[in-house]
Amino acid sequence: MPYPHPKIVLVGELCNVAAYAFQPAIIVTPLGSISVVISAIMSDMFLKERLSFSGKIGCAQCVLGATLLVVNSPPGSVTSDLFGFWIKVWDWGFMSYLIANVSALAYLILHAAKKWGESTPIVYIAICSLLGSFVVVVLQVIGSAIVYSVEHPDQSQFKDWTLYLLIVFVCCCGVTQINYLNKALNIFSTAIVTPIYFVCFTTATLICSAILFRDFAFPSAIQLVSAVVGFLVIVGGVSLLFADSQKQMLSSKSSDVGSSSDLENGEESGAENPLILDSQDSGYFDKEMLEGGGVVVQLTNLTHTNSPSEATSKDLI
Numbered sequence: 001m002p003y004p005h006p007k008i009v010l011v012g013e014l015c016n017v018a019a020y021a022f023q024p025a026i027i028v029t030p031l032g033s034i035s036v037v038i039s040a041i042m043s044d045m046f047l048k049e050r051l052s053f054s055g056k057i058g059c060a061q062c063v064l065g066a067t068l069l070v071v072n073s074p075p076g077s078v079t080s081d082l083f084g085f086w087i088k089v090w091d092w093g094f095m096s097y098l099i100a101n102v103s104a105l106a107y108l109i110l111h112a113a114k115k116w117g118e119s120t121p122i123v124y125i126a127i128c129s130l131l132g133s134f135v136v137v138v139l140q141v142i143g144s145a146i147v148y149s150v151e152h153p154d155q156s157q158f159k160d161w162t163l164y165l166l167i168v169f170v171c172c173c174g175v176t177q178i179n180y181l182n183k184a185l186n187i188f189s190t191a192i193v194t195p196i197y198f199v200c201f202t203t204a205t206l207i208c209s210a211i212l213f214r215d216f217a218f219p220s221a222i223q224l225v226s227a228v229v230g231f232l233v234i235v236g237g238v239s240l241l242f243a244d245s246q247k248q249m250l251s252s253k254s255s256d257v258g259s260s261s262d263l264e265n266g267e268e269s270g271a272e273n274p275l276i277l278d279s280q281d282s283g284y285f286d287k288e289m290l291e292g293g294g295v296v297v298q299l300t301n302l303t304h305t306n307s308p309s310e311a312t313s314k315d316l317i
Contacts, residue, residue: 016028017139017142017143018143019031020136020139020140020143021140021142021143021144021146021147022143022147024073024140024209024213025136025137025140025205025206025208025209025213026069026073026074026206026209026210026227027069027070027073029136029201029202029205029206029209030065030066030069030202030230030231030234031066031069031070032198032202033062033065033066033198033234033237033238034062034063034066036062036238036241036242037059037062037063037237037241040055040058040059040241041059052247054240054243055240055241057237057240058236058237058238058239058240058241059237059241060237061233061234061236061237061240062233062234062237062238062241063237064230064233064237065229065230065231065232065233065234065235065236065237066230066234067230068226068227068229068230068233069227069230069231069234071226072218072222072223072224072226072227072230073223073227074217074218074219074223081144081145081148081155081157082141082145082157082160082162082163085141085145086162088212088213089212093211094211094212097207097208097211101130101133101134101208104126104130105127105130105131108123108126108127108130109127113127113180117183117187118187121184121187121188121192121193121196122196122200124180124181124183124184125181125184125193125196125197125200126200127176127177127180128177128180128181128184128197128200128201129197129200129201129203129204129205130204131173131176131177131180132173132177132201132204132205133201133204133205133207133208133209134169134173134208135170135173135174135177136205136208136209137205137208137209137212137213138166138169138170138173139170140209140213141166142163142166142167142170145157145160145163181193181197184197190242194238194242195235195238195239195242198235198238199235199238202231
């Protein structure tokens with residue numbers, strides 16, 4: 001299976017970070033489902049992995065849900081400098097959420113992962129989602145600080161040491177997040193892990209961003225309901241896509257196993273078939289007939305006698 005070039009992956013991740021610098025997480029994070037749709041379409045075009053009807057419905061659901069979410073999303077309030085970010089961090093509302101989140105992570109990593117990590121995927125996925133919510137929020141701040149430094153060179157944020165502290169924090173959380181995600185993928189099916197991870201990660205990110213940046217200030221209740229419906233439609237589309245891919249993987253594996261078993265059965269039957277006899281051992285084959293292109297079919301009729309020497313054979317030319 002071909003893998004994407006590392007430079008292409010790096011460019012994609014940098015574009016993702018840039019998106020967080022200009023738009024709030026309530027828009028950028030759910031739009032990650034579009035990458036799943038693009039992957040499915042490109043696999044159908046270039047890798048000949050045909051999409052079934054349910055897979056096409058899943059793609060359409062992701063596009064429809066993303067459209068609903070973007071159209072009805074409220075304007076974000078991402079801070080432009082690090083000073084404003086730290087003011088919001090020390091707010092009592094976010095500090096309460098931070099303490100609860102860190103406590104939940106400590107319990108999941110130190111206790112739940114050892115006890116239930118290999119029996120249910122939700123433990124590892126919960127760790128990845130909670131860490132990922134912090135990563136997204138900090139990436140928003142880092143991206144905004146870089147943009148602010150470019151627009152205001154006299155107030156460059158690169159002079160603030162807390163910017164480098166946030167970069168180290170993102171790297172540590174990212175490595176831990178990838179570690180537990182790989183553990184979940186090594187134990188459970190991709191068709192199970194990916195939809196659950198998408199839902200949990202998106203939900204945790206939206207909650208964290210809403211508490212810190214007040215991203216959920218919807219102008220009306222209709223827009224709020226429309227955004228929630230769009231998110232649920234995206235969740236259904238992603239689930240359909242990965243269920244379809246799992247079915248294709250199982251069907252291809254079953255066909256491979258069936259063909260290999262048929263081949264093995266054919267070899268065993270050829271080796272054990274009493275109709276195929278060695279000419280050197282039995283003396284039934286006529287060498288001149290074989291050299292002249294004749295076909296000899298030997299049918300051996302073994303009579304139920306006490307001596308094997310009483311077996312008779314008939315040669316049909």
